[in-house]
Amino acid sequence: MTKIATIEYVQRRAALLQQLPVGAVVVIHCAAAQIRNGDVEQDYRQNSSFYYLSGMVEPHTTLVLVNSVDGPRSIIFCRSKDKLQEIWHGRRLGVDAAPEALMVDEAYVSETLPQQLVELLDGATQVVYRFSQDESIELVQQSLVKLRRLSRQGKVCPTQLVDLDPVLDAMRLIKSVAEIEQMTQACNISVAAHKRAMRQCKVGMYEYQLAAELHHQFSVQGSQRVAYGSIVAGGDNACILHYTNNDQRLQDGDLVLIDAGCELDHYASDITRTFPVNGHFSEPQKIIYQIVLAAHEAALACIKPGAVYTDMQDAAVTVMVQGLINIGLLSGTLEANIEDQSYRQFYMHNIGHWLGMDVHDVGAYKAGGESRPLLPGMITTVEPGIYIDPEDMTIASQWRGIGVRIEDNILVTEAGYRNLTGDLPVSVADIERLMAS
Ligand code: GLY
Ligand code: MN
Ligand code: MN
Numbered sequence: 001m002t003k004i005a006t007i008e009y010v011q012r013r014a015a016l017l018q019q020l021p022v023g024a025v026v027v028i029h030c031a032a033a034q035i036r037n038g039d040v041e042q043d044y045r046q047n048s049s050f051y052y053l054s055g056m057v058e059p060h061t062t063l064v065l066v067n068s069v070d071g072p073r074s075i076i077f078c079r080s081k082d083k084l085q086e087i088w089h090g091r092r093l094g095v096d097a098a099p100e101a102l103m104v105d106e107a108y109v110s111e112t113l114p115q116q117l118v119e120l121l122d123g124a125t126q127v128v129y130r131f132s133q134d135e136s137i138e139l140v141q142q143s144l145v146k147l148r149r150l151s152r153q154g155k156v157c158p159t160q161l162v163d164l165d166p167v168l169d170a171m172r173l174i175k176s177v178a179e180i181e182q183m184t185q186a187c188n189i190s191v192a193a194h195k196r197a198m199r200q201c202k203v204g205m206y207e208y209q210l211a212a213e214l215h216h217q218f219s220v221q222g223s224q225r226v227a228y229g230s231i232v233a234g235g236d237n238a239c240i241l242h243y244t245n246n247d248q249r250l251q252d253g254d255l256v257l258i259d260a261g262c263e264l265d266h267y268a269s270d271i272t273r274t275f276p277v278n279g280h281f282s283e284p285q286k287i288i289y290q291i292v293l294a295a296h297e298a299a300l301a302c303i304k305p306g307a308v309y310t311d312m313q314d315a316a317v318t319v320m321v322q323g324l325i326n327i328g329l330l331s332g333t334l335e336a337n338i339e340d341q342s343y344r345q346f347y348m349h350n351i352g353h354w355l356g357m358d359v360h361d362v363g364a365y366k367a368g369g370e371s372r373p374l375l376p377g378m379i380t381t382v383e384p385g386i387y388i389d390p391e392d393m394t395i396a397s398q399w400r401g402i403g404v405r406i407e408d409n410i411l412v413t414e415a416g417y418r419n420l421t422g423d424l425p426v427s428v429a430d431i432e433r434l435m436a437s
Contacts, residue, residue: 002185003265004178009055010103012171013074016053017067019167023125026065026164027117029135033059045225048357049130049168051266056102058093060110064120074104075120077113117143118150126160128167165362172356173363174377179267179356180411183379186223186264187409187420190271193217194424197258198434203278207232207246210256218262227268228359230260234277236390238403241349250277255285257403261359268359270381271421272407279435281428284398288386289428291323292404295384296426299351303382303410303417308371313351316384320347324386329399346388352381355409374412379420383407
């Protein structure tokens, strides 16, 4: 498994502190471990923002960054080495190894954090922490109360509380060269997994069996986990946008929609393809598929620095509405359907989302109330779809229950864009050819 070099975490911490005034202290907690039941914990997955700054995978860890007049200080509070705990639950980094492994200045055991934070905040100008993170809110509040009480001993309490998320989210939105490389690899693995699923798909399989083909390929190629719950939706199930039951048999003559992506060292991929279970699109399926594909291509054609999210959405909507009018699923003019959004009956989500360490990644979509311009280094999905309600008897039976989505992962570049998942067949002919091979 490839990993981002430890030095990049040092650079991220430095870049964060450069945006903060001298005297700022940053406090960020890891993800809390969650109990599943009894003595069993949920699979642990580190908090993305914490990992972005620390590269530390273990729970019960806190990172403190001090922008002191003498220069930046990075301090990790982590679990101590403990032979018995490690026999039962696995290895720990420990405070002795942490400074070199994480390239931080100092390391202490987590239990000392409440006391040490009071000292670290003494004389600080501002405390910067995640307003969305309960542990940080509680700890910062308690530390400030203790510090206030010590004012007669000359301790000085910071007066400004600043939310870390907007600063970090903006950093995470623009991917570095190493992040682009990591996400390219995640996308390559997911492309291989979708190809495997297309080849292995057979009439009568259960959806979960097809999901197993994807997950097998993810693991074989070094991915640690899925980036989100895989959607393997045969027939009508494709019209349920977040279908994850995956417990039905795949029927002859149906399409199957697979929306699945692996995670590689905390970076996500997110691909959707829709293909015929038996390897051949029927005519109605092909007609709907070609409309979605044309919308997908129209949205991609907009992508370049300076374009905005709504350009992609508008382009895709125009193509899909015209296509739906052409086959009689919408009536009236193109302009009227776009104006009254009647197409939302068939296309009820947006064109995409930022992609990064989280599948629906952080980063603002608007600036000053306007859709923000795309910049090189941003990665977005493009995922138009048409979903025709299987129970809507006002619609001709040949269309009912058809659900198609096509989703790729797109890096904005200086010249336009790079489709990181473009090696996965997407045309009707290429999909049918792959399935026959
Ligand atoms: N897989 C979730 C999404 O496409 O947004
Ligand atoms: Mn998806
Ligand atoms: Mn998506």
